[in-house]
Amino acid sequence: MKQQNLITTDKYIELLRFTTAGSVDDGKSTLIGRLLYDSKSIFQDQYDAIEEVSKRRGEEGVNFALLTDGLKAEREQGITIDVAYRYFTTPKRKFIIADTPGHIQYTRNMVTGASTANVALVLIDARQGVLEQTRRHAIIASLLQIPHLVICINKMDLVDYSQEIYDRIHDEFEAFAGKLDVHDVSFIPISALRGDNVVDRSPNMPWYEGSTLLYYLENVHIASDYNFIDCRFPVQYVVRPYTDEYHDYRGYAGRIAGGIFKKGDEVMLLPSGFTTKISKIETYDGELEEAFPPMSVTMHIEDDFDVSRGDMIVRVNNVPRQDQDVDLMICWFNERPLRENGKYLLRHTTKEARCIIREVRYRMDVNTLHRDVASKQINMNDIARITIRSTVPLFVDAYNKNRITGSVILIDEGTNETVAAGMVI
Amino acid sequence: MKYYLNHLEELESESIFILREVAAQFENPVILFSGGKDSILMVYLAIKAFHPARVPFPLLHIDTGHNFPETLEYRDWLVNHYNLRMNVGSVQKAIDEGKIKEEKGFNASRNNLQTYVLLDELEKGKYDAALGGGRRDEEKARAKERFFSHRDEFGQWDPKNQRPELWNLFNGRKHFGEHFRVFPISNWTELDVWRYLAVEEFPLPNLYFAHMRKVFERDGVLLPDCEYITRRPDEMVKEELIRCRTIGDMTCTGVWRSSASTIEDIIQEVAVSRLTERGGRADDKRSETSMEDRKKQGYF
Ligand SMILES: Nc1nc2c(ncn2[C@@H]2O[C@H](COP(=O)(O)OP(=O)(O)O)[C@@H](O)[C@H]2O)c(=O)[nH]1
Numbered sequence: 001m002k003q004q005n006l007i008t009t010d011k012y013i014e015l016l017r018f019t020t021a022g023s024v025d026d027g028k029s030t031l032i033g034r035l036l037y038d039s040k041s042i043f044q045d046q047y048d049a050i051e052e053v054s055k056r057r058g059e060e061g062v063n064f065a066l067l068t069d070g071l072k073a074e075r076e077q078g079i080t081i082d083v084a085y086r087y088f089t090t091p092k093r094k095f096i097i098a099d100t101p102g103h104i105q106y107t108r109n110m111v112t113g114a115s116t117a118n119v120a121l122v123l124i125d126a127r128q129g130v131l132e133q134t135r136r137h138a139i140i141a142s143l144l145q146i147p148h149l150v151i152c153i154n155k156m157d158l159v160d161y162s163q164e165i166y167d168r169i170h171d172e173f174e175a176f177a178g179k180l181d182v183h184d185v186s187f188i189p190i191s192a193l194r195g196d197n198v199v200d201r202s203p204n205m206p207w208y209e210g211s212t213l214l215y216y217l218e219n220v221h222i223a224s225d226y227n228f229i230d231c232r233f234p235v236q237y238v239v240r241p242y243t244d245e246y247h248d249y250r251g252y253a254g255r256i257a258g259g260i261f262k263k264g265d266e267v268m269l270l271p272s273g274f275t276t277k278i279s280k281i282e283t284y285d286g287e288l289e290e291a292f293p294p295m296s297v298t299m300h301i302e303d304d305f306d307v308s309r310g311d312m313i314v315r316v317n318n319v320p321r322q323d324q325d326v327d328l329m330i331c332w333f334n335e336r337p338l339r340e341n342g343k344y345l346l347r348h349t350t351k352e353a354r355c356i357i358r359e360v361r362y363r364m365d366v367n368t369l370h371r372d373v374a375s376k377q378i379n380m381n382d383i384a385r386i387t388i389r390s391t392v393p394l395f396v397d398a399y400n401k402n403r404i405t406g407s408v409i410l411i412d413e414g415t416n417e418t419v420a421a422g423m424v425i
Numbered sequence: 426m427k428y429y430l431n432h433l434e435e436l437e438s439e440s441i442f443i444l445r446e447v448a449a450q451f452e453n454p455v456i457l458f459s460g461g462k463d464s465i466l467m468v469y470l471a472i473k474a475f476h477p478a479r480v481p482f483p484l485l486h487i488d489t490g491h492n493f494p495e496t497l498e499y500r501d502w503l504v505n506h507y508n509l510r511m512n513v514g515s516v517q518k519a520i521d522e523g524k525i526k527e528e529k530g531f532n533a534s535r536n537n538l539q540t541y542v543l544l545d546e547l548e549k550g551k552y553d554a555a556l557g558g559g560r561r562d563e564e565k566a567r568a569k570e571r572f573f574s575h576r577d578e579f580g581q582w583d584p585k586n587q588r589p590e591l592w593n594l595f596n597g598r599k600h601f602g603e604h605f606r607v608f609p610i611s612n613w614t615e616l617d618v619w620r621y622l623a624v625e626e627f628p629l630p631n632l633y634f635a636h637m638r639k640v641f642e643r644d645g646v647l648l649p650d651c652e653y654i655t656r657r658p659d660e661m662v663k664e665e666l667i668r669c670r671t672i673g674d675m676t677c678t679g680v681w682r683s684s685a686s687t688i689e690d691i692i693q694e695v696a697v698s699r700l701t702e703r704g705g706r707a708d709d710k711r712s713e714t715s716m717e718d719r720k721k722q723g724y725f
Pocket residue numbers: 022023024025026027028029030031065154155156157158190191192193194
């Protein structure tokens with residue numbers, strides 16, 4: 001029997017991942033530092049350290065941005081240049097922040113941080129309003145299908161907490177967001193520096209009736225961010241003990257990528273197309289009646305078919321697309337530009353295959369959504385639509401149906417670098 | 426029936442996914458076992474990930490010769506109880522063979538020497554992936570670490586040359602001679618680790634719980650009195666009720682006055698604590714960026 005009582009208040013908290021985006025100096029680091037500080041996730045020695053550095057630099061007050069500065073070189077340059085992960089917990093949720101920088105050349109970092117996020121925070125400096133970068137961040141959030149978008153209109157203290165300015169930015173953004181594939185957008189006027197509407201309601205903006213940022217993050221409904229309809233189980237690893245006790249044991253280990261699998265379900269094995277039944281779903285802690293994303297489990301099937309890593313177990317009447325030709329929206333990650341007709345390695349769920357980039361359809365301007373069909377040169381940080389052909393059929397879903405079975409990465413065979421992130425159209 | 430996992434279940438699932446990915450993508454992985462709760466957690470998750478099969482990787486323990494005896498006892502229990510395989514790399518042996526030189530002086534520690542033996546063992550074992558119990562919340566330099574962290578043929582980490590990690594897609598491809606460090610529990614915080622181990626009721630080394638021990642104070646840190654540390658004349662030994670918050674070498678692991686005798690007490694203590702975990706390790710105090718420096722040398 002396992003103990004349940006000792007962490008009763010915390011046992012059932014959920015995990016929420018969010019990403020932050022904003023132009024340089026919009027106040028991202030300050031906001032994150034503020035969230036960490038106000039949620040008491042900063043320890044005394046950390047606080048003492050940044051207080052001292054702030055003093056040494058002659059800054060007034062404590063610079064929360066210092067909390068999230070990572071590596072030496074960056075500290076010296078005074079900018080963040082990669083994705084860094086931060087953690088804080090409140091009695092309601094555990095949060096993982098993917099902190100990504102806002103420079104034009106770092107689209108790829110934002111894409112990386114966005115890939116696993118439930119929520120994207122986009123910061124706008126109230127004095128500047130909606131900028132080109134703001135549009136870019138929102139476009140990336142919509143491309144990556146982050147389920148919830150929060151527009152934080154920051155530095156309200158510098159515009160006298162003006163409702164008029166807030167309304168103007170709100171309307172301008174909303175007009176633009178109408179063109180995007182985003183479903184859930186919220187707006188919050190804040191001052192990251194002074195703390196207005198971050199954790200505590202601001203007495204300075206009585207006209208704002210919505211929730212504070214932390215309240216939003218603690219309560220936004222994320223339980224349905226996974227696909228619970230289309231059953232997808234990519235086989236990750238075959239467990240074979242080779243012991244006397246478990247002589248004929250053959251379990252298919254993996255993480256549920258979609259749908260709810262139940263013991264006894266009639267399933268199809270891909271690519272073979274054979275059908276069988278789930279005889280058992282188990283974990284170390286025992287058997288389960290059903291399994292859903294993102295659980296890691298081990299499945300057993302009734303018949304003795306050969307299943308290996310890269311195969312997929314699905315429901316008989318609900319199968320993914322099986323195709324060698326796949327259209328993708330990609331973000332190019334590498335300094336060396338995309339080679340049309342070039343060969344790359346591809347990873348999709350637990351499958352690795354070779355592919356060739358057959359065509360660049362268009363390059364998308366991430367600031368305007370404009371499709372440039374004449375542009376075939378795809379460089380680092382570019383977003384483009386391409387067609388690939390893989391050597392073996394892939395079992396894919398559209399990315400907007402399932403972020404797990406709808407995503408791929410491309411790898412350069414020469415350097416082994418990850419050169420692109422792709423979303424199935 | 427609610428179709429969501431709580432945060433500990435989700436962290437567990439993520440870590441198990443990473444461990445299975447390592448088994449699938451690498452030929453010769455190894456678990457770096459330090460004796461601390463994070464590497465214990467990692468071993469336990471590996472047991473879960475491959476159950477009922479044996480964990481498909483051996484453990485590698487770098488024995489500095491300055492361990493708490495309790496650490497070695499626990500290690501041997503773990504290995505026997507779960508039918509694991511283990512290799513030990515000895516710092517003492519490397520010193521005796523003249524490959525490395527012992528630090529001298531009052532604050533001498535074998536922490537830096539560990540790096541040499543570790544890299545040597547990794548090379549000898551031809552391991553292509555070394556699993557570590559590092560967590561991103563531990564220290565600033567760790568916040569940017571990937572799950573799959575690429576090392577060049579010299580075992581070096583280059584923060585500028587790390588591969589982007591998206592979705593659940595991990596790229597473990599490498600050239601001959603290169604290897605990876607993999608951190609399956611990256612997303613766990615100290616409190617998550619304790620809570621999980623408590624819920625699971627997994628046995629832990631006694632060092633974590635309050636016990637009487639002979640200690641003395643140096644630069645504001647309580648250190649265990651032992652044959653490996655030369656005390657200054659003014660450093661008085663007292664017997665106190667203490668516990669370890671992290672487990673490392675006796676020479677540089679600060680211990681804490683504490684009466685926490687159960688894991689629930691520990692959780693209480695950690696939850697209200699105003700000092701980070703590593704704040705108690707003398708080796709990190711050497712310079713503000715010491716973790717980052719050691720990491721570049723291949724320690725992690
Ligand atoms: N007045 C005011 N200043 C802010 C606010 N948020 C951030 N700042 C300041 O704006 C500057 C840039 O903030 P920082 O957090 O480093 O921006 P980042 O580049 O987006 O991480 C710093 O000097 C902050 O103190 C705010 O809400 N009000």
